[in-house]
Amino acid sequence: MSIARSGIRSMLSKNVNIISGPGCPVCVTPSSDINSVLELVKRHDVIIATFGDMVRVPSGGDSLQNYKNVKIVYNPLESLTLAKSNRDKEIVFIGVGFETTTPLIASVIKKAKADGIKNFSVLCMHKTVPAAIKAILDDKTSKIDGLILPGHVSAVTGSKYFDFIKSYKVTAAITGFEAKEILGSISIMVDNIEAEKHSVINNYRSVVTENGNTVAMKTMYDIFKDTDSDWRGIGNIKLSGLRIRREYEEFDSLKRFNIKQKNIKEAKGCLCGNILMGKNDPVDCGHYGKTCTPSNPIGPCMVSSEGTCAAFYKYMRR
């Protein structure tokens, strides 16, 4: 989004094409997960607490924005306050996010346990970044030459976390969110691509260290463990998600409400998978701008303001 908002594409030469990968945790949440949320929100004893952009994510023509018992929170700790002030309700926090956000949710679960809160749980849809990057780079038809790596995720994970990328024929740069930082990384990567140099550089040194925030990572793995996970538009990726460990299962909404996940098919003709992989542009999709718009999104890339199609539609199209 920083790229679209700063007009960075307009500053680049035509042979540098930037696409947005599966870097938005909301966009990649599959319909089946949203369906579980929608089943919960229909219960009268439940208040859903969620980050704002989740409320628009569709499944079967429905989304959280159609319900009153949904509370948008910016800080997940607010869901514990909700739990304390609504003792007769079950507070379900929708846990989405990558390594940046997940330690925060982990600490909220820890606090809930310490405070003895009984009416709070997390519907866990957390995902981790490396497996998704591997899935994209392992795809032989992928046309990616360079990766702008997420600055905030890296701040938590540390730069070493992304060293595995060195074994692929791409260049990568951990990058901040200011226009000049993004432009700087692009410039370095273009040089590297021309020199056929395959490296992972940390171009966000003011924030990202080699080992990252080890306390946050430990907190995350205290509560969660790796599991296979479905990504909207991509499909199932091995060990790319997180689930709540058995010791904390009282806070796991899946267990608490005995939710059986249904396998729901994504919309026909949606090219989001290919767009996330860099194989197609939004305009290549038959839905784009016609049946799929920010006010009526079909695929993940249109759902969040962070998504490729939404950013393209909002800032580029007209």
Added chain:
Amino acid sequence: MNNKISLNLGSGGREMHKFISEYIVKKLGNSVLNRLDDAAVLENRSDLKIAITTDSYVVSPIFFSGGDIGKLCVCGTVNDLATSGAKPYALTLAFILEEGTSLDDIKIVIDSIARTAKEAGVKIVTGDTKVVEKSKGDGIYINTCGIGFIKKGINISTHNAKTGDIVMVTGSIGNHEVAMLKAREMINFDIDVKSDVAPLNKKVESLLALTNKIHVIKDPTRGGLASALYEICGNSKCEIRLFEKDIPVEKQVLSVCELIGYDPLYLANEGCYIIICPKEAERHIKKVFGAKAKIIGRVLSNNRQELAVETKAGGMRKMGMLETMQLPRIC
């Protein structure tokens, strides 16, 4: 568009404009309504043209930093009138109250209406009060209708932007919506941002006493600066270029936007105007609205509807109307 009304329809963006053109204008259109300015201007045989407008106020909560629904229901309507160059003359006031609403709250709102009407120099001349059953309303809804008079010779409309004109805003943008986000507890940051809600009609009156060169006055309420400008681009069939570095946004507002992923150009305002005019009128606008009034862009050509922003980074991005309500994003 779905076959049910969504909240998004009311957010002042593209969906609302689509609703207005496909349902309202199509069935009810006439030469006055079709112009879709904030106030309708009625020509008649006297020396004064009549401006008329109406607006409903459903803001929740009714009290917020910098104002309340009472102040808002006067300012919104007199400001709409003044966008046509009219001097507001009288307002109607209609309450829809929900059973069980605190009378003390209503007294505070009425005091606020009285104070603001006095400040704006406008009379409340007629009204209506209805009460609906509990849970069929939301405390207090208010509708006001305003009429005002425009001197002959004044012709200000969103259809009048001309190539070469400057685009100005009269104050910092985004304060109202950020104050509302805080009042709605959608953000819990420790900030002190007040709504900019204020009556601007006397300032317009002063401005029009100094110059007759003003082409467009528009208040960037719901949908924000970008939606309002895009609407002007459509009505005047013109291309507007904005300079991001010149757009006044208070630091706290900008910080909130960066944290929760909002675009300040889509934030609602209740006490500032977009003014489009030839460069020579700039000094008059600065004299009346003070140093906060800034040139933020130019009208480039009169042939197509396009709004482009030259970003601080030196890039270019195109903007349209607000597509969907902005929501705090995850990261």
